[in-house]
Amino acid sequence: MKKLFLVLVVLLNPLFLVGCWDRIEINDIAVVTGLGIDQKNEKTIELTAEMYIPKALGGGGGGSGGGGGPQTYVRIGEGNTIADAISNLQEKIPREVFWGQTKVIVIGEKLAKEGIRVTLDFLTRHTEPRLRAHVFVAKGKAKDVLALHPPLERSPSEVLRELAKMKILMDVTLMNLLQMLSGDAQAAAIPMVHILPPQKGMEPLQTIAYINQTAIFRKDKMVGQISDKLTRGVLWFRNEIKLSNITIKPKEGKGYVSSTLLRANSQLIPKIEGGKWRITLKAVTEDDVIVNGSNLNLMNPKFIQMLEKDLEKEIEHRLTQTLEKVQKEMKVDILGFSEEFQRKYPKEWKKVKKNWDEIFPSVEVTYDIKAFIRRPGMSTTPQGLPEDEVKQK
Template sequence: MCSSVIRLRLVVTISCLFILTGCWSRIEINDRAFVTAMFIDYPEKGVYEVSLGFPLPNRMINGVGLAGNNNGNQYTIVTKRSESIPVAIRKIRSDLSREISWGHCRVVVVGRKMAELGIDQLLEFAAREPNFHTKTFLFVSPTNGQDISKLTPVFERLPSEVLREYAQRNVTLGATIKDFLEAEASGGDMLTGMLTIGQTEMLSEKGKVSTWVGTDGAALFKNGVMVGTLDVIGMRAGLWLKGKMKSSMNSIKSPTDGKTISFLIQTSKASIKPILNGDQIEFKIQIEAEDDVLSSESNIDLLDPKQVDTLEDLLSKQLKDRVLRTIQTTQSKGVDVFNLGRILAWRYPKVWEQNKDRWHEVYKDCKIHVTTQIYVKRTGAERNSAIRNREH
């Protein structure tokens, strides 16, 4: 009996060894080129230009320093042109000594011309490439996408990390590929951040004129095609509507002497509810936020509850006007970038079914009711401006 058990165990053990043969299709990490960003342009009719950003591991020490040549960058950009995005990527792959890996790509930038042509081919590629993260952020360049790849990363190691931080810190609207793909189910309308680019002397680069990239307004997409833009105030209104506005500053003129009072936004939340009023589709938008007084040049008494109430009313009115102006801009273009149609579909699916085929026209005539309330929670220990106290 014992020998039979031993033989049985031996057979099972040997059988397990056949299973543990390893991964036949594995690619060693030293044979991979990790994409950190993709930049796409449409330079001429029928031609796509794709640029991929890669870190250079042979110039890094433990991911923080440079090995050997201290004058070289830790990253490179490889560019190819073709009649489609996948073919251009295939050409890039042919010129690399390593296999392309998409696991670290978190940023895609499309040039303005490409955005106005439409990003359907980009979304098609992202949806079909199994290793491409759909949580990758998508931005629009005011010029060419490749121009953004030339930015000088000062605080970060790679250009892609600068852009990713803009989105993660809610400095601008950071729509992802996933957001665009989900929007396709309700008309393809979407809103994402616009970048700005320029040249300036940088002390970090020994005073050389270098490329800097910052945030600007937002790009409006309708059916995957860019049809307009919002200014910075409109972009910030978009952050309010999405409940992503926090750790940001806002300023108003004091009602007592017209001097500037600045507030730090701590938290915000927004709710959107559809309302049916007969045949009329309406939406009720409520936004609440908590602010702290950051600085005051005014003689207003911040310890007086009535004065604080006045400031809250002014802040609330300012926000309401900006949100209404932004929504009216989207309605005039018939582009539902805040996905009110999707909210209507969740709440009233039958009404959505009746209107989804002509939603862009219906959206133009929807009544939007906006209610805003900002609470000033902390005013600080100073009754009046510290500067004015010193002057007196």
């Protein structure tokens, strides 16, 4: 009797796990994987939700991976505010919208220029969206980006997330963005995506959007963008550089040598001397040679030394270009200078905090870059070149 009662208690236990008033079944929710926000016209906001289509009772799930139709669909809600747009969106979806898996947020260019703060407030105040969602700015409209049918990944937002995770260019999560916007520098950088023109013979939507620029924000408004090359310069300053191929043209041995970055570490060292604000960028990088287009025998340590010097110069050259654009032209501190000064010179910082915008362009930057080339790859002498043409010494 007692045993029977115990069994009953155990069996009844799951009754307590239903979640009270918030009970919801998995087949009653529409899982949003990507969110696009556009400014349609002066008054209207457009909210694009990219949702996953759960396959109807499929066999094992493995079969329909590659081919088949699109696995996501989009719905668009409109409204004067983001809350209105959500209500409007919900009207068009038979299941309850669930934001807990929203891993990608795409902001349309127009909205980015109008200001993004209110949008971000919604995303962090709501209990479901994640701070880890990756944020992008779309060249043009966000809804066009999310409507694509990528040939490789299962949805356009998945493509963007994978691209961001590789860290070729900027990778900004919602948390990073909030940190940048709430910092004293009042500046932010967000990766910007373009739609890749589809291959010949493919449907117009069978393509992806990819990251090739960086949108620069002052306060919460977008003020411009920089190219992929300059973005890598920004990454050097921010110590976020992970992937980079650099091609140099050595003085000797006609032709190019390309190297790939294995690892890099950079550090900003601030200094205030007699009212002059200075920053030294100290960077150490290790590289491998991937292409030897010159006639140098790279097993000769002398040449490697020479290449290292050239590499340092090339990196410095790239960083100067970045500074020219970001510091002198756009005058937006996305490089992290303000934080370094604040950490090292808290007292001086407090005085200039309000007019940092005026001081930032005048900060003098010096470089201390050390490059090491470790290995020439799998080849020693230039491949495919007769031995007497190889420059040995």
